[in-house]
Amino acid sequence: MKKSSVVVTSILATACAAALATGQGSDGVQWLESLEPAPAATSTEPVDESPQRWFVELSGTPIADGGSATQLQSEKKAFRDAARSARLKYIEHYAFDGLFNGFSVSVSRAQLSTLMRMPGVRAIYPVETIQRPETGTIGPAMATALAMTGADVAQSELGLDGSGIKVAVMDTGIDIDHPDFGGAGTNGATTFPTSRIVAGWDFVGDAFNADSSSALYNPVPSPDANPDDCGGHGTHVAGIIGANGQVKGVAPNVKFGAYRVFGCNGSTTADIMIAAMERALADGMDVLNMSIGSTYQWPEYPTAKAASRLVNRRMVVIASAGNSGGTGMYSTGAPSVGDKVISVASFDNTHTRQSVFTVSPDNTRIGYSPASSAPPPPTAGSASLARTGTTSSTADGCSALPAGSLAGQVALIRRGGCTFHLKALNAQNAGAIGVVIYNNLAGPLNPSVAGTPAITVPAVGISDTSGALLDARITGGGASLTWTAETGSFPSPTGGLLSSFTAYGMSPDLQLKPDIGAPGGAIHSTYPLESGGYATLSGTSMSAPHVAGAAALLLQAAPRTSSQQVRNILQNSAVPQLWSGNPAFGLLDLVHRQGAGMMKIDQSILATSRVEPGKLSLGESEGGAVTRSLEIENNGTAPVTYTLSSVDAIASGASTFVPQFFLPKTGVSFGTSSVTLEPGAKAVVGVTFTPPAAPVGGQYGGYLVLTPDDGSGVLRVPFAGYIGDYQARAVLTPTANGFPWLAKSTGDTYLKQDEGATYTMAGSDIPYFLVHLDHQARLFRMDVVDAATGRVWRRAMQTEHLGRNSSANGYFTFTWDGMVMAGKRSEVAPDGRYVMRISVLKALGDETNPAHWESWDSPVITVKR
Structure with a gap:
C-alpha cells in the first residue's frame, strides 16, 4: 500500500525512533522525516502540457449572476463576427450562458495569440482532459x-x-x-x-x-x-x-x-x-x-x-x-x-475486505489481493508453501531458480529488487503452481504481474505482517496453503x-x-x-x-x-x-x-452551537500578525461555556514538487479564554495569529478548539497561511531544460533558438515560446519590444489565472502570429527585428508593483514575410 520506510523502519515506530527522524534546518525550524515514499524521480525530458481546447470567457455577467440573455447572445455574435474577420480558424464545441459566459473552442497553437486578442475576450482557460480512476475487484465493506x-x-x-x-x-x-x-x-x-x-x-x-x-x-x-x-x-x-x-x-x-x-x-x-x-x-x-x-x-x-x-x-x-x-x-x-x-x-x-486462504497447522486466515494479469486464484485445494531461497539475494525471487525446485508448491516471495512479473516468472519456471508476494512495507499489497511471457499460475499479494507469519511457519517446519471461497475484513495499518x-x-x-x-x-x-x-x-x-x-x-x-x-x-x-x-x-x-x-x-x-467562519484563510505572513474574528452561536436550550485553545499541525516547505514537512510554532492568542452563551445568544471573539518565521515559502496551519463544559461535541475551526512574502515565490523558473525558450516547430518537436531566428509568419513558421510555470500565475503577458530601442512597442496578448505545470519539467507552449493589439483592434507588425518580453504577475500580486512581476526577454526575432 502507501506507507514505506525512509529512515524509521515501522509505521508503528516508538517515540524514541520517531525523535531520531527529525532534524533542524539552517533556519532553525524542525523538519520531520516522513515514512511515506518520496515522489519517484522524474526524467529531465521536457513534457509539453499545452492544451488545444480552450474556454473563452467573455466580459458579460452570466445569467446565474443576473446577466441578460439578450446581451449574452449579442456578445457571442460579436465574438463570432470578429473571429471571422480575423480569419481565426476554430471549432466551437459548447456555448454557455447560465453558469459561465463564453465558449469552449479548439484552435491551433499557431492561432492561440489570435484567440487571446479577440475583442470582448476577458480570459481563456485550458479545457482540461479528465481521466477516470482504475477499478479494483474486492475491498472493504x-x-x-x-x-x-x-x-x-x-x-x-x-x-x-x-x-x-x-x-x-x-x-x-x-x-x-x-x-x-x-x-x-x-x-x-x-x-x-x-x-x-x-x-x-x-x-x-x-x-x-x-x-x-x-x-x-x-x-x-x-x-x-x-x-x-x-x-x-x-x-x-x-x-x-x-x-x-x-x-x-x-x-x-x-x-x-x-x-x-x-x-x-x-x-x-x-x-x-x-x-x-x-x-x-x-x-x-x-x-x-x-x-x-x-x-x-x-x-x-x-x-x-x-x-x-x-x-x-x-x-x-x-x-x-x-x-x-x-x-x-x-x-x-x-x-x-x-x-x-x-x-x-x-x-x-x-478495514480491507479481501479474499482468504488459510495456512496450516491451525488454519490461520490470511487476506490477499489477486495480482492483475494472472489467472484468478482457485477457491479450493491445498499445496505446500516454499520460499524461493534462504538468502536475501534469493528470497526476493529475482534470480533464476533450478528447474523443478518448486514443483507442485506455492512460492512465497518478498517484494523488492525486481518487478513482480520477474518474480512470478522465475517461480513459474521452477514449477510453482502459485505465487504469494508479500509486502516489504507496512500494509497490504496489490501487485501486477503483467509482462511477456504471460504468467499462467495464480499470483496474489499479501501484507508485510502476513508474509512474516508465513515465513516463520516455513522456517518452523513447513506449512501448507489452502485456497477458499471466503472473504474477510482485515484491519488496515493506514x-x-x-x-x-x-x-x-x-x-x-x-x-x-x-x-x-x-x-x-x-x-x-x-x-x-x-x-x-x-x-x-x-x-x-x-x-x-x-x-x-x-x-x-x-x-x-x-x-x-x-x-x-x-x-x-x-x-x-x-x-x-x-x-x-x-x-x-x-x-x-x-x-x-x-x-x-x-x-x-x-x-x-x-x-447545538455553531462557529463562523468554518475556516480561516490567513494569507501571506509578510505583514506579521493577523487578527480574525469568530462568531459563536448557541442554538440549544441551556447555557454553555466554551474554553478556547489551539493546536498546531504540520507545515510544508517551500518546494512545489517535492513535499517537505516541518513543525513550526504558530502564536495564537484569543480576546478571551472562555465564552459563556445563554440559549439563543451569540458572541464575537477576536483571535490574533503570529505566523512562524520559517520555513520561508512554506504553508502552516492548525486548529482553533472550542471545548464545551456540558459534554457536547468539541467545535473546531481550521486555519492556514503562507510563510513569508507570497510574491517572492518564483514562477518563471528555468528547470533543467533552461525554459523559457524561443523555438521553431518541426511538427512533433521544437528546436530552441538561442541566437534568435527569422520567421516568415506563414503557417507554423512563427515564433513558439516554451514556458515552465513553477506556480500559478495571476496574469500572463507577451509584449513586443523593438530590438533597436529596447522599448515596448505593442502588446501581443494577455490572459489571466494560469495553472502551474504538473512537474518540474513540464511546459506550456505559446505563440505569436505577428499581430499586435492597437487599442480595441489588431494590426500587423511590420517586418523587422523584435524581442518578445514574457511577463507574469505573481499570485495575489499588485499589478502596479514592479516587484510582483517576473519577466524574460527572448532572443531577437526577425520577421521577414
Missing part, C-alpha cells in the same frame, strides 16, 4: 467507512436516510438496472427515469473518449436521454451516496439525477462538465457530487466559478480535491477550489490516515483547500451488473460522495439549512487526524491537505 464518518449513527439512531433530497451525480452515469437502486436486475429491463433515478441526461454517448493518446480516441459526443452507465465509476459513486441493497450508502433513500459526462472508456473534458451543471440546475437538484476535476487551477477556472454560482442558486456542491498528491503543493483541482464548493480529501478505510494520493492545497489565492475529508481509500460499492455488480475503487472520487450523502442527511434533518451554511456546519464538527507520514509522532496532518479533518455527520446534526 461500506459499513466500516460509514462508521468512520458517523453516518451509521445518523441512520440507526437519528433515523435519517436522505428522504426528500435530490442528489445529482455528474459522472459515468448510473446503472439503472442495478437492484441497489431499485432496478430490475439482470433478468429485467428498467425504464428511465426510475423511482430512484428521477432525472438525468447522457451528454456524450458510449463511444466518447477525450483522451487523444488512446486507441479509442473519439472526441465527438453523441448525447441521448438515457444516462445508463457502462463505465462503472458513476455507479460506484452513487452507491456510496445512496445505494440501498447489498450495499447501503450514506443516504439510502435519496433520489438521484444522473448526468453522464464519460463514455464507456477513457476521459471527458471540463466544458462538458459545465453543460451538465447547467442541466442539474434546471432539474432542481439539491446536492451535486462531482468526483472529477482539473488539477492546479484557480477558483476563477470556469468549472469552479460555475460550481460556486450553483451554491448561490441554493445547491450544495461537493467535489473531490483530486488524486494529485504525488505532484506536490497547490495541486487541488477545480471545481473543488471554487470559493463556495466543498472540497473533499481522502482518508484510507479502517486506516484513518490521509490517503497517499490525496491532493495538497492551498488554492493559488491562498484560500484553505481542501475543506474536509472522508473515506476514499479502497471503498467497496456498487458497480454495473454486466461488470460484476460490485467493485472497489480508491480516490478522492470516493471520499466526495460520502460528503454528498452526508449533506443530504443534514438537509433532511434541518430543511431550512442554506447551501451556504452546509460547509461551515460540517467543518465545525470534523475531527483532524494524525500525520500519515508518521503517526507515531502524535502530530496532526497538514491542514492544507485534510482541511477540517474527518467528517462526523452525526455530530454535525446533533450540534
Whole structure:
C-alpha cells in the first residue's frame, strides 16, 4: 500500500525512533522525516502540457449572476463576427450562458495569440482532459467507512436516510438496472427515469473518449436521454451516496439525477462538465457530487466559478480535491477550489475486505489481493508453501531458480529488487503452481504481474505482517496453503490516515483547500451488473460522495439549512487526524491537505452551537500578525461555556514538487479564554495569529478548539497561511531544460533558438515560446519590444489565472502570429527585428508593483514575410 520506510523502519515506530527522524534546518525550524515514499524521480525530458481546447470567457455577467440573455447572445455574435474577420480558424464545441459566459473552442497553437486578442475576450482557460480512476475487484465493506464518518449513527439512531433530497451525480452515469437502486436486475429491463433515478441526461454517448493518446480516441459526443452507465465509476459513486441493497450508502433513500459526462472508456473534458451543471440546475437538484476535476487551477477556472454560482442558486456542491498528491503543493483541482464548493480529501478505510486462504497447522486466515494479469486464484485445494531461497539475494525471487525446485508448491516471495512479473516468472519456471508476494512495507499489497511471457499460475499479494507469519511457519517446519471461497475484513495499518494520493492545497489565492475529508481509500460499492455488480475503487472520487450523502442527511434533518451554511456546519464538527507520514509522532496532518479533518455527520446534526467562519484563510505572513474574528452561536436550550485553545499541525516547505514537512510554532492568542452563551445568544471573539518565521515559502496551519463544559461535541475551526512574502515565490523558473525558450516547430518537436531566428509568419513558421510555470500565475503577458530601442512597442496578448505545470519539467507552449493589439483592434507588425518580453504577475500580486512581476526577454526575432 502507501506507507514505506525512509529512515524509521515501522509505521508503528516508538517515540524514541520517531525523535531520531527529525532534524533542524539552517533556519532553525524542525523538519520531520516522513515514512511515506518520496515522489519517484522524474526524467529531465521536457513534457509539453499545452492544451488545444480552450474556454473563452467573455466580459458579460452570466445569467446565474443576473446577466441578460439578450446581451449574452449579442456578445457571442460579436465574438463570432470578429473571429471571422480575423480569419481565426476554430471549432466551437459548447456555448454557455447560465453558469459561465463564453465558449469552449479548439484552435491551433499557431492561432492561440489570435484567440487571446479577440475583442470582448476577458480570459481563456485550458479545457482540461479528465481521466477516470482504475477499478479494483474486492475491498472493504461500506459499513466500516460509514462508521468512520458517523453516518451509521445518523441512520440507526437519528433515523435519517436522505428522504426528500435530490442528489445529482455528474459522472459515468448510473446503472439503472442495478437492484441497489431499485432496478430490475439482470433478468429485467428498467425504464428511465426510475423511482430512484428521477432525472438525468447522457451528454456524450458510449463511444466518447477525450483522451487523444488512446486507441479509442473519439472526441465527438453523441448525447441521448438515457444516462445508463457502462463505465462503472458513476455507479460506484452513487452507491456510496445512496445505494440501498447489498450495499447501503450514506443516504439510502435519496433520489438521484444522473448526468453522464464519460463514455464507456477513457476521459471527458471540463466544458462538458459545465453543460451538465447547467442541466442539474434546471432539474432542481439539491446536492451535486462531482468526483472529477482539473488539477492546479484557480477558483476563477470556469468549472469552479460555475460550481460556486450553483451554491448561490441554493445547491450544495461537493467535489473531490483530486488524486494529485504525488505532484506536490497547490495541486487541488477545480471545481473543488471554487470559493463556495466543498472540497473533499481522502482518508484510507479502517478495514480491507479481501479474499482468504488459510495456512496450516491451525488454519490461520490470511487476506490477499489477486495480482492483475494472472489467472484468478482457485477457491479450493491445498499445496505446500516454499520460499524461493534462504538468502536475501534469493528470497526476493529475482534470480533464476533450478528447474523443478518448486514443483507442485506455492512460492512465497518478498517484494523488492525486481518487478513482480520477474518474480512470478522465475517461480513459474521452477514449477510453482502459485505465487504469494508479500509486502516489504507496512500494509497490504496489490501487485501486477503483467509482462511477456504471460504468467499462467495464480499470483496474489499479501501484507508485510502476513508474509512474516508465513515465513516463520516455513522456517518452523513447513506449512501448507489452502485456497477458499471466503472473504474477510482485515484491519488496515493506514486506516484513518490521509490517503497517499490525496491532493495538497492551498488554492493559488491562498484560500484553505481542501475543506474536509472522508473515506476514499479502497471503498467497496456498487458497480454495473454486466461488470460484476460490485467493485472497489480508491480516490478522492470516493471520499466526495460520502460528503454528498452526508449533506443530504443534514438537509433532511434541518430543511431550512442554506447551501451556504452546509460547509461551515460540517467543518465545525470534523475531527483532524494524525500525520500519515508518521503517526507515531502524535502530530496532526497538514491542514492544507485534510482541511477540517474527518467528517462526523452525526455530530454535525446533533450540534447545538455553531462557529463562523468554518475556516480561516490567513494569507501571506509578510505583514506579521493577523487578527480574525469568530462568531459563536448557541442554538440549544441551556447555557454553555466554551474554553478556547489551539493546536498546531504540520507545515510544508517551500518546494512545489517535492513535499517537505516541518513543525513550526504558530502564536495564537484569543480576546478571551472562555465564552459563556445563554440559549439563543451569540458572541464575537477576536483571535490574533503570529505566523512562524520559517520555513520561508512554506504553508502552516492548525486548529482553533472550542471545548464545551456540558459534554457536547468539541467545535473546531481550521486555519492556514503562507510563510513569508507570497510574491517572492518564483514562477518563471528555468528547470533543467533552461525554459523559457524561443523555438521553431518541426511538427512533433521544437528546436530552441538561442541566437534568435527569422520567421516568415506563414503557417507554423512563427515564433513558439516554451514556458515552465513553477506556480500559478495571476496574469500572463507577451509584449513586443523593438530590438533597436529596447522599448515596448505593442502588446501581443494577455490572459489571466494560469495553472502551474504538473512537474518540474513540464511546459506550456505559446505563440505569436505577428499581430499586435492597437487599442480595441489588431494590426500587423511590420517586418523587422523584435524581442518578445514574457511577463507574469505573481499570485495575489499588485499589478502596479514592479516587484510582483517576473519577466524574460527572448532572443531577437526577425520577421521577414
